[in-house]
Amino acid sequence: MNFNSFRKEINSGNASVKELVNEFFLKIDSLNPKINAYTCLTKSIANSQSENIDKLITNNQKLPPLAGIPIAIKDNICTKGVVTSCSSKMLKDFVSPYESSASGKLWSSGGICLGKTNLDEFAMGSSTETSVFGATSNPWDVNRVPGGSSGGSAASVAAGLCLAAIGSDTGGSIRQPASFCGVVGLKPTYGRVSRWGLIAFASSLDQIGPITNTVSDAAEILYSISGKDNLDSTCLDKSVPNYLSDLDKSIKGIKIGIIEECFDHPGLDPEVKESVLSSVERFRSLGAEIHDIKCPRFNDGIATYYVIAPCEASANLARYDG
Structure with a gap:
């Protein structure tokens, strides 16, 4: 399912955003024990965000661009009030006191936070086998790896356990697992997306980027998370183009x-x-x-x-x- 087909479900009025999002949680409960893509779920946050979108719909108010889209966050990207462990025992009890700039922009754009995804410990790996939570499996063949280090993010998108995820890429950690799992992964130009709230691996190489089912969905996520950030001195001070408008050229x-x-x-x-x-x-x-x-x-x-x-x-x- 891509963003537009999910929006049709919302616009049909057959189910509320909260009900549609809870269907994702039911699917996660069923499949995640086999795949191990998620390290934790954020059901209370998702319910609150979903209710806010449903209120906007009920009151016929303008919806933000990612309204209702269920999104997963790699577990080395800080989410306020949620454990951000980097799949390491060192941080297994670390609850972030602040939100990363990238994830914060997703929630401001109407995205729904489903949970945090598995990775190689501190993002050092290419198979998602070195996590303290255990290895993640490729949803197309559970006897194969999903790639890494953003293997949990790629596997969750490929298995339909979210509609989009964000990961981090230092030396291929978005692009390679996306390739292994048959989804779209993009490492943006350095500085295009703020690294504030990303637990750093190699600061001159790290970038946060989207993993989605389609190129157009990736364009939407990239547009939402891009732009200058005063909290990140390496962030580019350049206007963000409408990536979607170029796809048909x-x-x-x-x-x-x-x-x-x-x-x-x-x-x-x-x-x-x-x-x-x-x-x-x-x-x-x-x-x-x-x-x-x-x-x-x-x-x-x-x-x-x-x-x-x-x-x-x-x-x-x-x-x-x-």
Whole structure:
């Protein structure tokens, strides 16, 4: 289900927002024991938010853009009055006294908070197997991993346990689990989204971004969470475009660079290579200009990442272990 189909349910008048949201909780109660996507649920918060939207509907008042949309939050993003554990024993009892800027914007836009999602401890992993709450399973095949570190967010969207989730991406932690779970994941440009309230891994790389079922849903979430934030000095002071308005535009003439070294790596799975190249041809058929690019230092990227990320992580996380 995407946002627009859910809105049709709301507009039909057959059920209140609160009733529709509680249907998600029933589904979570049924499926989460198998998938382990959520670390905790926020039913009382969701009920209160849902009732507020229902009052607006009853009084024929203008609805905020994400009115009634059920959303999950990765458990390294602070939510006021709710445990934010980073899937670690160190923070298992930490109840955040404040709301992250990104999640706060979602609630101001009418989103409904369903709960917090599982991750690799302190977002350090690519499989969501290192959580103190246990591993998350891929909803398409519970014997496989959902990717990580935002595996709980990706799995919850793929399993229909929410309509959208936000995660954090340092070195692929939104994009890779979204790929594993067959949903849409986006790491925004650095500074596009405030990092205030994100428990930092590597500050020069971390970004908060959406995981959704469709590109248009991702555009809506990104629009809601983007923009300048005085609480984050690295946040861009630039106007936020209406991403939805660009989705129907032709891509004819847009230049897309294909890094040759990506396809020469011995670890590249042939099926993945074939899938990516077929997408390239799809873009070409739609009028995009495809350019092959040589990037000789590309394969040094992982080594570089494993210098930068652990150095920043050791500085950021020393506060938790002394």
